Amino acid sequence: MSDVINIKNLGNRIEADHVLFAMVRLQNDSRTLNLSKSLLERGDSVIIIGLLEDDEKILADYDRAIILKVDNPGNVRAFRLWTHFIYNTLGKVHLIRSNFWWAMDVFMLCLGWFFRWIHGGRLLYDAREIYSDLGETKDHPVKASFFLHMESLFIREADLVYTSGWLDSSYLKQLYQISEPEVLLNVPRYSEPDPNNRLREEFSIPADHTIVAYQGILLPGRGFEKILEAIKELDDVHFCVIGGGPEQEKIQKKAESIGVSKRTHCTGWVPYDELLSWSASVDVGLVLIDDTTQSLRYALPNKLFEHAMCGTPVIVTDLPQMAKVVNENQSGIIISPKYTTQDIILAIDRITQPDMYAKFQEGAKKVASRYNWEEESKKIDVFLERASVK
Numbered sequence: 001m002s003d004v005i006n007i008k009n010l011g012n013r014i015e016a017d018h019v020l021f022a023m024v025r026l027q028n029d030s031r032t033l034n035l036s037k038s039l040l041e042r043g044d045s046v047i048i049i050g051l052l053e054d055d056e057k058i059l060a061d062y063d064r065a066i067i068l069k070v071d072n073p074g075n076v077r078a079f080r081l082w083t084h085f086i087y088n089t090l091g092k093v094h095l096i097r098s099n100f101w102w103a104m105d106v107f108m109l110c111l112g113w114f115f116r117w118i119h120g121g122r123l124l125y126d127a128r129e130i131y132s133d134l135g136e137t138k139d140h141p142v143k144a145s146f147f148l149h150m151e152s153l154f155i156r157e158a159d160l161v162y163t164s165g166w167l168d169s170s171y172l173k174q175l176y177q178i179s180e181p182e183v184l185l186n187v188p189r190y191s192e193p194d195p196n197n198r199l200r201e202e203f204s205i206p207a208d209h210t211i212v213a214y215q216g217i218l219l220p221g222r223g224f225e226k227i228l229e230a231i232k233e234l235d236d237v238h239f240c241v242i243g244g245g246p247e248q249e250k251i252q253k254k255a256e257s258i259g260v261s262k263r264t265h266c267t268g269w270v271p272y273d274e275l276l277s278w279s280a281s282v283d284v285g286l287v288l289i290d291d292t293t294q295s296l297r298y299a300l301p302n303k304l305f306e307h308a309m310c311g312t313p314v315i316v317t318d319l320p321q322m323a324k325v326v327n328e329n330q331s332g333i334i335i336s337p338k339y340t341t342q343d344i345i346l347a348i349d350r351i352t353q354p355d356m357y358a359k360f361q362e363g364a365k366k367v368a369s370r371y372n373w374e375e376e377s378k379k380i381d382v383f384l385e386r387a388s389v390k
Contacts, residue, residue, distance in 0.1 A: 002058065002065035007049065007088050014047065014066060015097040019115070021108035022050035023085050026058050026067070030272050030302050031128060031164075031186055032104055033058060038377040040065055047096065049089055056271075068092075082107050093118055100124060100384065106131040106147055109154045122387040125158040127151075127172060127181060130295035152176055160387040165300040165321050182386075184379055187305040190372035193280040195310070199240050200281060203265040210237045210352055212315075213282040215275070216303050218245030221296060223288035223317075223339070224254070230344040231260050237348060241266040242278050279306050284351055285314040287322065288344075291337035300325070308367035313360030315347045325371065331363035 018039050022032045026048065036059060039046050045064040052058065052069040059065045073084050089111060096115065103112035103125045116123045132148040155161060155176055162182040163169045173180040199211055212231075214222065224247055231239045239260070241251065248266060255264035270278055279285075285307035289299045300321040307314050314332035316322045317339065326332050333347045350356060 002060060002062055002067055004052065004057075004067045004069055007068040007070050007092055010068065010092050010095055013095045013097065015045075016047040016064075016066065017044040017098065018100045018102060019047045019049065019096060019098040020102040020104055021089070021111050021115075022048060022104040023082065023107045024050055024104070025072070025269075026050040026052050027056045027271050028269055029104075030188065030275075031126070033272055034189065034373050034377070035102070035380070036065065037062065038373070038380055042380070047098065051085075068096075078107075086111060090114070100387070102126065103158070105129070106151050109158070110150065113154050113157050122159040122384075123157065124160045124162070124383065124387055125155060126184075127155070127161055127163045127168065128186065129164075130168060130171060130293070130298060132175065133294035160383055162383065165298055167298045167321055171294065171298065182379065182383060184383075185300065185305075185371060185376050186302045187371045187373050187376055188276065188302065188309050190368065190374050191276060191309055192368075193276045193310055196277065196281050198278055198281040199265070199267075202267070203238070203240070205238050205265075206236075208236065210234075210283045210348070211240055211281065212237060212284040212286055212348060213240040213242055213279075214286050214288075214303075215242035215279060215282075215306065216245075216301065217243060218247035218251065220247060221290035221292055222247070223286070223290065223344070224251050226339065226341045226344055227286060227288070228254050228258060228260055228264065229341040230348065231263055232258050233341075233345055234348060238263045238265065240264075240282065242270060242275070242282075243267070244269045276306060276309060279312065280310045282307070282310065282312050284348065285312050285332075287314055287316040288335075288339065289317050289319060289322075289337075291317065291319060305367065305371050308364040308371070311361050311364045311368070313351050313357060313364060315344070315351060325367060326363075329363045329366040329370070330359060331367050332360050 036046050040062045047066045049068040051072045070085050070088050097119055099121045101112040101116050101123050103109040109125055112123050131151050162184045164186045169181040169183055231237055255261040287304050289296050291297050298321055316326055317337045318334045323334050333351050335343045335347050
């Protein structure tokens with residue numbers, strides 16, 4: 001069983017083959033959890049430094065893992081959280097040793113660099129987003145400039161850089177004039193969850209009604225208002241949200257204002273290890289992302305593959321990387337990034353036709369067999385070898 005230590009209470013020196021810096025809520029971050037499990041399964045020891053609530057458990061079935069918990073300061077701005085995380089972690093730099101330092105996002109890149117500078121080893125950087133052009137910084141040029149300069153300052157110091165998509169790697173190569181980063185897709189472990197009625201039972205949804213769902217962090221630019229307006233026109237359709245985030249209150253208010261609150265349901269955050277048991281009760285997955293920034297344009301989110309793992313057809317926006325996966329496997333319907341409420345209504349009507357639905361289910365199974373963590377994790381040994389010889 002993994003050991004959990006509040007980083008403030010760390011008093012003795014600890015050492016592991018790998019240290020992962022992850023300024024995320026660990027219980028919900030699939031990328032950090034999947035990577036950690038794969039490193040442990042190859043027989044290595046792992047330390048994860050991240051956010052964890054007192055009652056949350058991760059990696060409970062694994063030995064050789066230590067979780068250094070940074071107290072979550074609550075609902076604060078990203079910069080405040082970052083400085084809080086840095087302050088708590090740097091104070092223990094003399095007690096933590098490793099051969100490989102993994103910066104799990106741009107916020108952690110400088111921290112990983114500093115630990116490597118002090119102790120040696122190799123630095124691997126997970127450029128999981130196009131941080132210089134995020135959706136969250138679209139209207140905040142100062143923030144965008146900060147991310148750009150921080151990443152440009154440290155990305156060349158990494159012994160290996162990897163992204164979550166093919167086009168992301170090409171973009172970063174051109175932006176920073178670096179060797180093309182490796183690709184480690186953000187995909188779930190392969191499984192074949194049985195369809196279930198978990199959402200229907202939780203929210204008393206009739207058996208003959210259709211469940212369309214969004215899962216993940218509720219952020220702007222995900223089409224929630226238009227989805228709700230579409231639900232208003234479809235009497236036998238319910239919209240379920242599996243997750244939480246900044247847009248949750250807006251979704252609830254919008255649903256109430258247009259009279260669909262009884263057909264709009266939210267589970268709140270669920271542990272990542274339980275996610276597919278909720279996903280398996282969804283009829284149609286919605287992966288609608290607005291084409292407003294480079295990061296969103298190149299989106300290839302985990303939820304696309306999670307739905308596939310459950311054999312669930314999807315409706316996605318026509319963004320290059322998502323469209324590539326859906327087109328190649330015929331796993332759903334692609335609509336314009338400038339979609340209207342009517343486009344969503346028509347897509348739901350079409351995808352739920354029995355013959356089309358069966359076809360897309362088969363396509364989803366193809367996606368699951370092709371894009372899964374078991375396949376992606378084979379790259380980890382290559383990453384470590386290449387980082388070591390740089």
